[in-house]
Amino acid sequence: MKVTLLTKEYPPHIYGGAGVHVKNLAAQLAALMEVEVRCIGEQESRRHHLSVKGYQPWERVWEEKFTSVLGTFSANLAMVGKRVDADVIHAHTWYASLAGFMAKMLYNVPFVATVHSIEPLRPWKEEQLGRSYHLTNWAEKIALENADRIIAVSHNSRAEILQHFDVQPERIAVIHNGIDISTWKPSAARATRRKWAIPRDYILFVGRTSRQKGMKHLIQAMERIDPGVTLVCCTSAPDTPEVEQEIAALVARQPRVLWINELLREEQYVEIYSHAQLFVCPSIYEPFGITNLEAMACEKPVVASAVGGIPEVVVPGETGYLVPPADPRALAEAINTVLRDRRKAKQMGRAGRKRVEERFTWQAIAWKTMDLYRSLLPGTRAAEPLFFPHRGESPLASRGYANPPLSEP
Structure with a gap:
């Protein structure tokens, strides 16, 4: 064939x-x-x-x-x-x-x-x-x-x-x-975090610079997220210069956002996922959302919008939490819930890895x-x-x- x-x-x-x-x-x-x-x-x-x-x-x-x-x-x-x-x-x-x-x-x-x-x-x-x-x-x-x-x-x-x-x-x-579970797995690497001066306590967003991905709602949620935590945004391929400029303006007003605005290598993403406290997927439209699988494969809990195919991947209370789309307050509450119970977060991360291995x-x-x-x-x-x-x-x-x-x- x-x-x-x-x-x-x-x-x-x-x-x-x-x-x-x-x-x-x-x-x-x-x-x-x-x-x-x-x-x-x-x-x-x-x-x-x-x-x-x-x-x-x-x-x-x-x-x-x-x-x-x-x-x-x-x-x-x-x-x-x-x-x-x-x-x-x-x-x-x-x-x-x-x-x-x-x-x-x-x-x-x-x-x-x-x-x-x-x-x-x-x-x-x-x-x-x-x-x-x-x-x-x-x-x-x-x-x-x-x-x-x-x-x-x-x-x-x-x-x-x-x-x-x-x-x-x-x-x-x-x-x-x-997901390729032989590639996407917890990594002890440090080089990428050193290069970008990524702090120890951070939450992670990975995605295109697009209105679809809901990045602005996550940046707005940082006003309500517990102190001492940085949002690391790894983005690329902006839909338009105007969208990129809008995100840049939001980042400039929020000191707890580190924006890595370039496409990284696969092993660099694996490293950054592996050391985040959790992964956030604030999309307003997402037929599936491979980034959620990437985070789960790296044993990270996921906070994501309850849209599209995401509820078929993320199990609320087991591998993370689901929130309404375009709702910065709900995002912040779910993120804080994970941050305040690190033991539960680790359990969710392990459950996510198990789910990926069994189903995806x-x-x-x-x-x-x-x-x-x-x-x-x-x-x-x-x-x-x-x-x-x-x-x-x-x-x-x-x-x-x-x-x-x-x-x-």
Whole structure:
């Protein structure tokens, strides 16, 4: 069996949860079948059963706000210009959805779309994209309503898809996001904390500089959080310069905020998660929220908004607390509850790690995804033998994919 994954993000160009998802899913699936990744960028590599090819978008167009969407569409056209010989096409996010739809039409290949968020629920994107935001809605609608199967990353996301698109319920499967538990685990490293002069007592936010992530509500909550605690915000990829400037103004007025406004390496994030008192996810919209898994894998309690797929990850009173979105007072109360009972916080952190190990490994997610692919194939192809590792063994380690290179010389 062969699958072609279509995506905007792929290493080394990852800035959000969808990119993390595709990176890990591709590596795991490559231990089970042939995997081709077509992405936006200049990447080109091949190792064993995993090949990667980047496609460049157009140069900037006359209207700056249209560049992102029209450039994305141009890269989608390039992705399908080369013949597709896979058994299944699998597109991720609206950024690659149009390529998935076109590949289905051109090459008569089953088309799977994974929904990491839906455009109708992100109206603030019009601030970033101008009227081209309406084209992202159009592209997503065309793709989802013509996909053979849709993967939702949470049950809540599935309900949103059914509400906003003309899709039969039986075409939507729920397969949660995952975490690489061999990488994301408590770390004793100190270098990153020394570099940024991160104090001993801190709470942590990690995410894009976007209205969606609710960072401003967390900064406002610092007025009510117990003294002696610093908020460390690790952000990147601002939606617009205006959003970044708004956050900068809030940070300037709050002396207990340390803002690391650049993309870090994975091992640096692991270190910063590992030594925080707790992790905070104040999103106002979050179909899943991989950062919560990252924190839990590093044995940290989580305080998060009760939105989207987050309640399917964070168990209130067991692995953290859930609060209403856009409510700085509720955020502060929950954060203080964790800070004032460090013993309970450690118990929550250990429970979070256990939950991640039991429910959210990429190995299990890859197998579920493979089963969905096979359900779309004719009987003879679906019956093809596939590699299965021994019980408890990672297919990555078995096939030498534990640390796949980002590029080949």
